[in-house]
Amino acid sequence: MTKTGYFNFDITALDRLSCAESPAHRLDARVKLLVAVAFIVCVVSFPKREVSGLTPFFLYPVMMAAVGGIPFGLVTRKVIVVSPFALMVGAFNPFFDTTPVMHVGGVAISGGWLSFASIMVRFALTVSTAVVLISTTSFNGVCRALERLGAPVAFTTQLLFLYRYLFVLGDESRRMLRAFEARSFGEGSSTPGMKTVSHLIGALFLRTASRAGRIHAAMTARGFDGEMRTLREDKLKLADALFAVAAISGFAVMRTVNIATLVGQLVGQMVAGGAR
């Protein structure tokens, strides 16, 4: 089997999910994008050993996934698939930072373990928020949002092209690999060597360039002048504004007040009170 997991696994799944209908999907793409950015900035601005204060932030991706009908399993899988780098870098923290900073049940926990845990929680939060954003917003929606937020039209048009031809060229390279496999009669491994691949890539480039030329000719013939026009109007609705205000003020509260510790103290009080 050739490894083309990138395409088979996520993009089609995420692309299909983003076309669904739900309150989360109906929100304006700009608002969702800005809220996601606010979320990420709040999360990454915590001190490096913070763990408990980050936990309330799970509220946002979980709620969006729940409301948007995004399978939790898909989000979790995605988070795990992209985690190796953060995991690898973070896993060194316990070795380099061994100062004990807190005791739980008589066991001293070093700063390194806390910051490692913090990195992994940050990672889960930021990636799941990105996945939720993607799977509740169509690609066109995000590009239009970027445009309305000031990104140059040339750049967003280019993103649209990229997305459109991703699938076409993905299929193309899969066909080339299949042709290679069919002609190598199962000799050696199914992964081609560097020389073969460099020629496959060269051929793919030439095919792509001539395809781009044909596309350009066809589009010019149909009156393309460098800009994509859409009929859709982008007006912010009251719901969008309410969502933005609620979400961002929620993040602000979670950022400034350690809700988890407060809950822990409150429950501790209640338990102590009950014992008395």
Next chain:
Amino acid sequence: MHMADALISPAVGGAFWAASLSAIAYSSRKLKQEIDEKLVPLTGVLAAFVFAAQMINFAIPGTGSSGHIGGGLLLAILLGPHAAFIAMASVLVVQALFFADGGLLALGCNIWNLGFYSCFVAYPLVYRPIAGNGGRAVFAVVVSAIAALQLGAFSVVLQTVMSGISELPFKVFVSFMQPIHLAIGIVEGVVTAGAVSYVWAAGWRHEDAAAVNWKKTAAVILLAAMVVGGVFSWFASSKPDGLEWSIGKTSGREEIEGRESGAASFLAGLQKKTAVLPDYGFGGSSEQAVDTWPAHNTGSSVSAVAGGAIVIAFVFAAGFLIRMFSGRKKAG
């Protein structure tokens, strides 16, 4: 290797966003000037090529593992640096926004690490001088691929260390990243050289109207260095010792929380925490004496752990309830 949101601080993320955005703006302007504006979107099709090329894995001799090319240098050689940079930037935007590969805040870092060095450093400053009029093209490709990957890897190390989230000391991280990326660079260079000669043999020529303006390139690099250096020094001055600074933060905060006990002080505690707010902002002063450390309070640690667990359980329970409820509504 994609940088993750979890490893960077807002200041580093923001600085590299600014640097990458200016490089994108500069490249799009150049691209518009040099070629027909209508052709600009077609770079998008060629960016899709990078994706497709990254899908083709090859066996790396002697290691038993497999890899794929990055593609930045290949495009820079075949299309010129400006088109290549725009294509790489859009590939990374799509990877971040549609595969969740590399975070949104880290996107600026990723565009910089994987696009800028190959298109605006390795191509004009290493490849072009060595390749000259085509004589030593293969050698030039391999050397510039190595240069691009070394710079990219070094940049990942700098961003990580500047952010201070990871405890990896600079030396350890560098001595770990650079050799690995030397190997990756050689492989990338050999495959890129093969692909480039194949394409040239088929008669492809990129008219070098897009010759790099040396002065401007130097200016852009200098500007970026200043932005990044400025952020770095600002950080360095506001927390002379990253570790100490954060210990001061953590302990100062535990100290405050430790004083709270009794349900009556619950609201008072809330108020106090709100008052402490400015101190949480990055770059804030850390007057909250480091000397309280390590007088930490066991009670507050336990409640932090327990509270965190309760919050997570609550959030996920709520999520599943909504899911069940909306599922039933659809079924009914």
